[in-house]
Amino acid sequence: MTSSGGVGPDIGGRALSVIVAGGGTAGHIEPAMAVADALRRLDPTIRITALGTERGLETTLVPERGYPLELIPPVPLPRKPTADLLRLPGRVRAAVARTRAVIDAVEADVIVGFGGYVALPAYLAAGRGLRRRRSVPVVVHEANVKAGIANKVGARRAARVLAAVANSGVRAAGRSDAEVVGIPVRESITTLDRAGLRAEAREHFGLPADGPVLLVFGGSQGARTLNEAVSAAAPQLLAAGISVLHAHGPKNTLQLAAPAPGDAAKYVAVPYVSRMDLAYAAADATVCRSGAMTVAEVSAVGLPAFYVPLPHGNGEQELNARPIVAQGGGTIVADAELTAKYVLDEVIPLLTDPERLSRMSAAAAGAGHRDAADAVARIVVEVAGR
The missing domain is CATH 3.40.50.2000 (Glycogen Phosphorylase B;)
Structure with missing residues (x-):
């Protein structure tokens, strides 16, 4: 009945x-x-x-x-x-x-x-x-x-x-x-049209309409390793035309150098992002932790990711990301290996390679549920x- x-x-x-x-x-x-x-x-x-x-x-x-x-x-x-x-x-x-x-x-x-x-x-x-x-x-x-x-x-x-x-x-x-x-x-994530919301999302955060955007977030409280590595590479990111949306955590601050004259890209640092759907829509790739919910959402929206598992605990964060990485939708980076140099050597080349971003996006979306x-x-x- x-x-x-x-x-x-x-x-x-x-x-x-x-x-x-x-x-x-x-x-x-x-x-x-x-x-x-x-x-x-x-x-x-x-x-x-x-x-x-x-x-x-x-x-x-x-x-x-x-x-x-x-x-x-x-x-x-x-x-x-x-x-x-x-x-x-x-x-x-x-x-x-x-x-x-x-x-x-x-x-x-x-x-x-x-x-x-x-x-x-x-x-x-x-x-x-x-x-x-x-x-x-x-x-x-x-x-x-x-x-x-x-x-x-x-x-x-x-x-x-x-x-x-x-x-x-x-x-x-x-x-x-x-x-x-x-x-x-949640449905707002599973039904997200990243391409359709891209312009609205970038306007919402004050990001340029054109050019690649890197999303950085380490959970609701932020993550020191992510904060220090990406913010230290800010001049090189901006010089490469890559904008950054960085949720650093409400108790943290970032030390950012003043943008160089003529930089079209922007580094937008915020304590917390309440509209993650818009953050995902604005971005072309992300540097993030690999908690179960983070991996589920990032893969569901098809966002290429550099997953940085917590360096302590029982190792489950790395295990969470492995299925997505195995399908080609992301890369696992050890916490100790995420440095400003890594951002220059690995993150910038990905963000400036549209074909590779497209392949990784499709792989991430295909691996999600x-x-x-x-x-x-x-x-x-x-x-x-x-």
Whole structure:
């Protein structure tokens, strides 16, 4: 049975109720919101409830997207033996109890989780309870090559397990049946017409209408290595006719030399870019980190990239970029190797070679997954109505 005017199943005469669990960082929240949007496109009557905590970015990002947010106690997972580890069982119990209350209140039919400390209580609370004779089916999506603890736990009991790339770490939970769907990305990115928006985008940022543009960004807080290497090469970039749009982070500043007389190119430095769709449209290539969401968006819009993985952590950022690089859509640059000299030797030659830029753009777009959010939404509806 379907709900009136839509494709989602009508559960006992009411609209389908979906909980999306992905909070803390934009890497967890953005895919959750992209799937929420896709579910609404699939059937406007579907009820979406987002789970989050008062500590995460979801307190801002979720309401901005128009979805109700239910807060649960945060359950940070200590990576080292500390006093916090002793408090963990109590925190988990409190978070699970609160999540069960939310599940019952919204009469959830399915939960889709994206990892992180918000998803773990959702996975654990999905089982049978005092007020529920049946468990709520779970769909797990893993964005990274190496799965986190929450998704490893969730994958063991999930109805469907989805992954951004082949050989995802969710296999470590014994789920060799993980389906590769890519990373859900918001519609404003997946439908972006870079060529059609180019003039508007460049005017928006005060960039020249003609000539190549390099986009530089290192996440919401910026990245010192990217900032120092590219800004140090500013005179040579401008002399080569390459303009730069550089999001350096709200707490950082750039030391830029005054432009030489006669330079037609511009170096536009901003603390933060709120319209990434326009930033992508204005650019011909990018120097960026390689977090899962960054790689997904940059490849989805077909932007050639120099990916600079974080030099610490478990190495997942380099793994995120490898599939795009293997298809010819980008280059991986070690953090220590990104210097002003590298910009002169590698970045400038690419930006001044239109044919090579075109080939890399096509390769990047071909390696991305523009339909990931819609694919996940369809699977969520299937699981709810099975």
